[in-house]
Amino acid sequence: MSSPARSGPFLLALALGVLTLSNAGAQDAGAPDANAAETVIEMSTVGGLRFDPPRFAVPPGAKVKVLLQNVDDMAHNFVLLKPGARMEIVTAANAMPVTPGSDFIPKSDKVLQHSPLLNPSKKATVTFTAPTKEDAYPYVCTFPGHGLIMYGVMYVTNKPMPPLAKDMNLPDMVRDSGDPRKLHAFIPTPPYLYRSFLRDCGPAAIAVTLPGGQNYCWDAGACRLRYVWSGAFLDATPHWAANGDAFAEVKGRIYFRTQPGVPLHFGSKDKIPAVKFLGYHLVQRFPEFHYLVDGIDVRELTKPLHHGSGIETTFTVGKSEQPLLYTFDPKGGAAVTSSAGTIQDGVVTLTPEQAKTFTLTFTEVPGREPLRYWSMNDTLNKKKIGLLETGVKGRAANFYGNKATEYATDLNTSQLANGATFAAWVLPQKAAKPKPAAKDEGTPAAAAVPATPSPDESGDQVVLGMTSGPEYFLLGWNLGGTPGFGLAASAGKDAQPAKISTGLLPHKDKEWHHLAFTYSAGTFTLYLDGQPAGTAKGTLPAKAPIFLGSAGGSKFVSTYMDEARIDDRAYTAAEIAELYKSERPAAPTTPAP
């Protein structure tokens, strides 16, 4: 964890004050150098895929010397980039072949400075002059799999840095560690676990966090892995608060979800195995789950991968006469390999001898899962309901058109710098008339509510909304008095708003519709039921929180919503069409009365 002494203000004091180290040989011979002082940063790469310090600040044009030291047990580098270039460079580096001597530096003008790849305990020095343009310059480790969470930021600025807990240029694990809220009388250190209520899992859920930012959800009722995420662990406080009528919420990014059903089968994969949970034993504090599958003893121990993003699970299985099969989705968010047996078409087959102990490796395949996904199978909001409604897949959430059902995601448009996609299934409901004036809603976006409501007499119905000052983005229907599904975005009160509208009026057919949009490089594309429905030029609001079911405090939608997803890149038209086709119910479904 970084110590405060190494953060920006201290270093500025260093640069401007006491410590001066000359850059040998770089001095001009004659004229005095106004900026003779040099900023020295002692940068370590530490366990848990972190930089220490996680960020620092230098004045524009300052001479900077980064003394890099790798104190971790994995190889790392330090690569300084142009603002906003992290994801592009990390994606390029992840694709580079792992060859000896490679430093994993993609060829790109977005790379400003870099160190070589350092083995554990090795050091390097990176010396440079900071840019003159004030901005946030990311630095990252580009070793494949690290860059998604191992990064920091160099602020070129004369102003103070934002508070650590709110600095969106930092990984959420690091922001988290600045969270002053103390949840226990001890500070838990990975690996550790919480048994709690988690979404998209049975009621007996176990959330486990591993060193290095790998986390997983394990279902103690179904005796199997449910999903894996990287980054920050879990916010258990909503479930702890009050009487427990809330979920513990995953904080990082889920990159892998398992298929339904127990993956282990003795003999045939067509027979549904009977399972019984027996508990867990902590092996060097890692939980090893113990359960029976068809009466046969299984122990399952999961650790993070040594290299890259992923987990490895070691199974120890009791005596069986039959071969053991492990099934998985080959197109899922993790590439699966096994230490024994054969793999074909998503089935690992092991002989009884091989099955005694074997290790499966799950390596993250970035991009298979969206940034966030909501199955809506369990309540998203606190409105009292009996059983949830039948949706397109499983259950759907009912947004009642009021503040109680607005859902504040913890996402922000700053996470969508490289593009965006949102898609959801909606079944619009009759909405109440809007309140007469916008005086009870503060934002200029709210002023878009027209004096004369649209034909079906409802106000703006916003399925996905983002607002930041005068900037906004809205996806939904009846926006700004224009009937039909559509989107609207504005970059400010003097800017021309972007607007796309379809002719299709909701409520007319009482059917589920797939509503989606993509955003990339200043262009919005709207999709309805898998088909493009218009484009417009515009921008997403900067640094805006993202809401489901409202614009953020206003414009609450009346609809059923299901299978919602948001991603941090723009899908192609073919991908949207494929998504629509794969989710489309075979027959029209309407919720139970």
Next chain:
Amino acid sequence: MNRTLPCSLLAWLGAASLGLAQNAKPATDTKPPAKAPAEKKPKPEKANYPQAPASDYYHVEEITMPPNLSAETGGLDCLPDGQLAACFHRGEVYIYNPAKRQWRLFADGLHDPLGIHAVNDHEMIVMQRPELTRIRDTDGDGVADDYETITDGFGMSGNYHEFAYGPLLDKEGNYYISLNVASNGAGIRYELRGEQNRYNPINTRMFSPVPWRGWVMKVTPKGELIPFAPGFRSPNGLGFDAEGHLLVSDNQGDWLGTSPVYHVEEGKFYGHPASLAWREGENRETNKIPIPELEKMRTRGAVLFPEGILANSPTQPLLDSTHGKFGPFSGQMLIGDYTRAYVMRMMLEKVDGQWQGAGAPFLERTGMSGGMNRLAFSPDGSLWVGHTSHGWGGSTGISHVTWTGKTPLDILEMHLTRNGFKLVFTKPVKEAEAILPSTYKLTRYRYEYGPAYGSPQRNLEDVPVMSATLAPDRKSVTLDLGELVAWRIYEMHLNGLRSDEGELPLNTMYFYTLNHLLENTPPPPVSEQKPSSTRAEGKPSAD
């Protein structure tokens, strides 16, 4: 950045601060329970008469808890060496050394543990939401490393109200646990653990969507889960009395006119019909079972706690097994209350084949805060009290209560006679007040059984005292009340009684659950409530 509920929802959660089992509290109740008009308002005599200060007899020390621990106490148990095992809401198990005043973390990660049995300082049995777990330190480093599932064979629907209580260990090594039903204030999850109730699970306000919710269960030493008795709603407390009878508390709410403590026997039904869904041979939707049939089937509470007067949410019953080290009430049962800042006690007796008796406040105005969730006696005879809030008022932390050695004046025993009560005191009383009928203010009333949430007092009547006869040793008084009516709670207040030394009583109000007369008990009154409709009480609402 943490995902947080929008402020309005947090406000909603805060507003729904009712008892652990949805007991209405006047100030914050967001949904008043259905009430028929009360026949008569309680008389002002309900005000407490002068009492002795509790601090003369019992000292309380608030224990310093580990900083930043959310000390919502779910379970307490003492080890033979005096160390205290405690489990807390966010999943921690600690061991407290009272001599050194040191806390040691033993285990963590548990899901809302609401009871603990300490086998020794390296093995604990804990009841958490999903399972009964044996937690052991097998490598001797002082921290648990083995979490063995003794049983998870009961259902979970994911409804927040499905708490799990226990374990209570009997002499044969069986554990008793109890399972809360679900609340229609929330739904059930898409994925359940256990078979789903074949009927629309939300057919009563509190419902039993998956197996064994609303049951007391027995777990054999081998881990076999056996259904023991149905009919419970929120049975947040199990204990054995001095003879080994199982006592279980429940909470006022739908089908419970006021909170009871039941004497629980295998196979008997205790009143809340939702759990009948899992009884062998029961095929009916439970809210379609006629009320008269349920009345005939059910066993009533042995002690009833009048709502709003004595207690709103009784918690754990615990035997005073100190053989006199905690004062004069050894052999009696203590019981906490969630909502009041006192521990109560129960004076039980067998009348005409049935256990019944009196409840009364005991450790009152000691400086302790409310939320008395768990109790445990130390081998040295002192009492540990674990507080919790769990989103329903109360408080946090652990109190340590010791007896000063001075015997308070109080009613030691309350016995039913042919025409009244015999009150046995803890010490001789002054004659002057003791023989005055006006010293004893009695009323009687009853609560109705049915689907409504709680019941108003019915048949509220003053009870005149014909005479009060003091025994020659002045340690007991026999009250002649003329006639006795069965199936009533007799509420009695003492006004002005004094001990020989001039002490006031430690407590002045007592509530005797008079189900049975000594003999020839008439049949109980028939409920006048109507059966509930399928969607009980219309829109679901806050609990």
